[in-house]
Amino acid sequence: MxxxxxxxxxxxxxxxxxxxxxxxxxxxxxxxxxxxxxxxxxxxxxxxxxxxxxxxxNNAPKEKKAEVVVDMELAKVDEAKKPEPPPPPPPPKQEPPKVEMAKFTPPKIVKDEEVKPEEEIKEVEKLEDTKIGTINQEGAKDEGIVAPPPEKGTGVVEAPKVEEDYDKVFTVVQIPASFPGGASAWIKYLERNLNRDVPNDNGAPPGKYTVIVSFIVSKTGAISDVVAENDPGYGTKAEAIRAIQKGPAWTPAVQNGRNVIYRHKQSITFQVSED
Structure with a gap:
């Protein structure tokens, strides 16, 4: 450069x-x-x-959000044993028939006035149909037939068993009906199939909206007769019924080892919040 x-x-x-x-x-x-x-x-x-x-x-208007809360209710099993009816009273004790009996009096030499009436020796002819014993007793003549001894009862009489009707609709059973997979699978099903925005879309104010639904679970597990026992409004009743009717078959209830018809009750809560 x-x-x-x-x-x-x-x-x-x-x-x-x-x-x-x-x-x-x-x-x-x-x-x-x-x-x-x-x-x-x-x-x-x-x-x-x-x-x-x-x-x-941060300054934009916040939208309302709706949540679904599922309340699981387990049917109460009445495990308390019903008091058994008291056994009937034992039959009255039957005493064997009395047989005429004469008191045996050993021979004794005394004065006639010292002989008591009950110690008087009976004549042989009068003793042919009479047993010899230690007392004097009135009764039937002795015909050589020995009366059978009275039967000893146990004192306990079993009450007749009542057959249970297994075709009726049960509300209390030993094993209630259940959703396939258990309670956790049931909650997941409702969360996926319920439209939680129904009350919000219908203008519901913030709060909780609980629908109590009952339905029949048949002996094969099929769902039928889905009804709501209340209606909080804003479309929650129809949405709860729709979701349950859409579901799969359940595991049937069991009573005494048999599948029975069972009415299950379920509460479903829709929650609308401002956040």
Whole structure:
């Protein structure tokens, strides 16, 4: 480089004098300040946009959100044993028939006036049909037939068993009907199939709206007769019935080892909040 140009030359020109400036290093160092300046301006612009966007999002009107709360109710099993009826009283004790008996009096020589009537020796002719014993007793003549001994009862008479009607609709059973997979699978099914926005779409104010639904689970697990016992409004009753009618078959209830018809009761709560 000429000595006259050194005073006015840039440090990069002096550094790269006589070298290949097209290689790339020269251009990178030459434009370094410009690129730094553009990067700082771009970062400031991006931060400003994010800041303004957050302010706009916080000031925007909030929409109402609806949630579905499923209240699981388990049927209460009446495990308390019913008091058994008292056994009937034992039959009256039958005493064997009395047989005429004459007291045996050993012979003893005494005066006639000292003989007591009960100690008087009976004549042999009068004792043919009479048993000899230790007392005098009136009764039937002894005909040589021994009366059977009275039967001894146990004193316990079993009450007749009442056959249960297994074709009726049960509300209390030993094993209630259940959704396939258990309670957790039932909750997941309702969360996926219930339209939780129904009360919000129908203008329901914030709050909870509980629908009590009952339905029949047959001996094969089929669902039928789905009815709502109340109606909180805003379309919640129809939506709860629709979701249950759409569901699969259940595991039937069991009573005494048999599948029975069971009416299950379920409460479903729609919750509308401001957040």
């Amino acid at each position: 000429d000595a006259n140009k050194i005073k006015s030359a840039d440090i990069l020109d002096i550094l790269f004098d006589g070298r290949n400036k097209e290689y790339g290093a020269y251009d990178l160092r030459k434009t370094y300040n410009k690129r730094i300046r553009y990067s700082i301006i771009g970062m400031i612009t991006l931060c400003a946009l994010l800041f303004v966007g957050s302010i706009i999002a």
